[in-house]
Amino acid sequence: MTANQITGLTDPPSNPTVSVKPVVLPAPYRGEDLPVRVSAPVTGTNLPIVLFAHGFGSHLDGYAPLVDHWASHGFVVIQATHLDSRRFGISADDPRKPHLWRYRVQDMGQILDELDRLEASVPGLAGRVDRSRIVAAGHSFGGQTAGVLVGLRVTDPTTGTAHDMSDRRVMASIQLATAGKGGDELTPFALEMAPWLHGQDFSHITAPGLVVAGDHDELPLSTRGPSWTTDPYTLSPGGKSLLTVYGGQHSLGGIAGYEAAETTDEHPGRVALVRQVTLAYLRHITGIDHTHWETAQAALAGHSHTLGRMESK
DSSP states (O other): OHHHHHOOOOOOOOOOOOEEEEEEEEEHHHHOOOOEEEESSSSOOOEEEEEEEEEOOTTOOOOOOHHHHHTTTOOOOEEOTTSSSTTTTTOOTTTGGGGHHHHHHHHHHHHHHHHHHHHHHSTTTTTTTEEEEEEEEEHHHHHHHHHHHOOEEOOOOOTTOBBBOOTTTTOOEESSSSSOOOGGBBHHHHHOOGGGSSSSEETTTOOOOEEEEEEOOOOTTSSSSSGGGGGGTTOOSSSEEEEETTTOOOOTTTTTTTOTTTSSOOOOHHHHHHHHHHHHHHHHHHOSSHHHHHHHHHSSSOOOOOEEEEEOO
């Protein structure tokens, strides 16, 4: 069964796209320049922006199943290669490691500060972008990055304090298979590899958001099992929706890339579902069209569907 059959949706017509990479931005705060990729439809005006953060170790060339789909349906998608990427290969004793989560947020702010340069890098894009409609999205570690931009408070492992690092330019978020709360539920592995997970406070995320979680996502970071990745929905204030992907492991069927080695649950139907629901949400939250989102919510309510369910609060 395809995503179209399960949701009753038909995506709007797609458009040709163009991608430019790398656009290199200065980033002295992290000790490495910031390479960025910009993908956009070749036609259209007043195009909203999706600021996408990759998972740990990935890069600006990942997540084509989502990025290509969003761009072909009217969104400018901007991706960076964050410092934790395997392409940088920073050593285990690098003094920047405890700050990787913070550098990611700073990367996103740098991108938003440099939108003039990024727009100019894509032939014909300048003047066609609507900077008042920016959505932060991310997978895994990138989901935390997107969350911080809309109000997630992270306790810095080196200082023990949590500051508001949200960005008022971001109107909403999409968090895919991302981390839940810390505390005693974290494993020793999590405390060693990602100490910034120890204290996460979701109570300040007042912006609208979509959380996507796989009900088979058994991560080595928490003792709670797959329900841990639903915390960004359950522990944050209202105005959120949760898509639970049945059988979905951490790659949610393969959103990280076509034939990506890290995909353990390759399933075109799951990818199609995530792709379609996230597009419907993006079109809804940016005011382009509400019908597809309402149809998806109705079709995925309850527990009777093959690929997943949706709930909102």
